[in-house]
Amino acid sequence: MKLIFLGTGTSYGVPYVGCDCAVCRSDDPRDKRLRASVLVESGTTRLLVDTTPDLRAQLLRADVASLSAILWTHSHNDHIIGLDDIRPLSDRCGYIPGYGDADTLAHLNRVFDYIFLPGREHGGFPRATAHLVAPRQHFSVGDIAVTAIPIRHGRRDIFAYRFQSGGSVLVYATDCSHIPDASWELMRAADVLVLDALRHREHPAHFSVAQALEAVERLQPRHTFFTHIAHDLAHEATNAALPPSVALAYDTLSVEL
Numbered sequence: 432m433k434l435i436f437l438g439t440g441t442s443y444g445v446p447y448v449g450c451d452c453a454v455c456r457s458d459d460p461r462d463k464r465l466r467a468s469v470l471v472e473s474g475t476t477r478l479l480v481d482t483t484p485d486l487r488a489q490l491l492r493a494d495v496a497s498l499s500a501i502l503w504t505h506s507h508n509d510h511i512i513g514l515d516d517i518r519p520l521s522d523r524c525g526y527i528p529g530y531g532d533a534d535t536l537a538h539l540n541r542v543f544d545y546i547f548l549p550g551r552e553h554g555g556f557p558r559a560t561a562h563l564v565a566p567r568q569h570f571s572v573g574d575i576a577v578t579a580i581p582i583r584h585g586r587r588d589i590f591a592y593r594f595q596s597g598g599s600v601l602v603y604a605t606d607c608s609h610i611p612d613a614s615w616e617l618m619r620a621a622d623v624l625v626l627d628a629l630r631h632r633e634h635p636a637h638f639s640v641a642q643a644l645e646a647v648e649r650l651q652p653r654h655t656f657f658t659h660i661a662h663d664l665a666h667e668a669t670n671a672a673l674p675p676s677v678a679l680a681y682d683t684l685s686v687e688l
């Protein structure tokens with residue numbers, strides 16, 4: 432399996448528009464963060480997690496010409512609103528299967544009612560099919576086995592995802608402020624864990640760096656990458672203070688599992 436970070440920023444992206452803080456003005460390319468999204472690839476399957484406002488730029492930068500499926504974590508705007516940008520992929524490949532929980536699919540259907548209409552065989556429309564996923568449900572796309580893991584994001588219940596292919600396990604948990612008791616086991620001992628770590632200060636809907644490190648201690652993954660990062664965290668300085676198996680992710684980072 433291969434993990435590619437399309438974006439590692441919080442909902443504002445980094446730099447924030449109009450901000451002149453040191454991170455927003457940094458020359459380090461790893462301090463430039465599009466909104467949070469990843470590709471998960473095997474030899475034959477390519478999954479996109481979330482459709483951010485930056486999706487077009489992300490697909491171009493990663494040279495994506497086809498997708499096997501889209502998985503949504505939740506319906507916040509920074510995770511869905513770029514869905515219209517799948518249009519050229521639909522033109523090439525037809526309907527793209529999309530997976531999410533009931534709230535997310537209902538919201539997507541309101542915002543993008545024209546995308547989920549069946550029977551459009553001609554190009555010119557973004558086209559997706561909606562596949563409802565229940566909490567803790569297992570399903571497969573191609574040769575990647577997926578499990579939807581309930582996590583808490585402020586007052587919302589959203590999905591983290593566990594991906595397994597060829598003996599490797601990846602867990603992707605963006606936008607997380609609490610891990611329910613029943614979900615720890617599903618997230619444990621991954622080869623790679625991707626976890627929300629917004630900033631050092633606590634936030635009602637996101638793990639701080641310290642809270643994320645506590646979760647890592649309990650989950651015991653082999654490697655951890657933090658994502659959904661605000662402008663409070665400079666890449667280089669923050670990384671230098673993290674344990675050896677933990678790092679901030681950055682846009683375009685690619686990890687082989």
Ligand SMILES: [Zn+2]
Nearest residue numbers: 442507509606
């Ligand atoms: Zn978010």
Ligand SMILES: [Zn+2]
Nearest residue numbers: 450452455662
């Ligand atoms: Zn800033």
Ligand SMILES: [Zn+2]
Nearest residue numbers: 505507584606
């Ligand atoms: Zn969110």
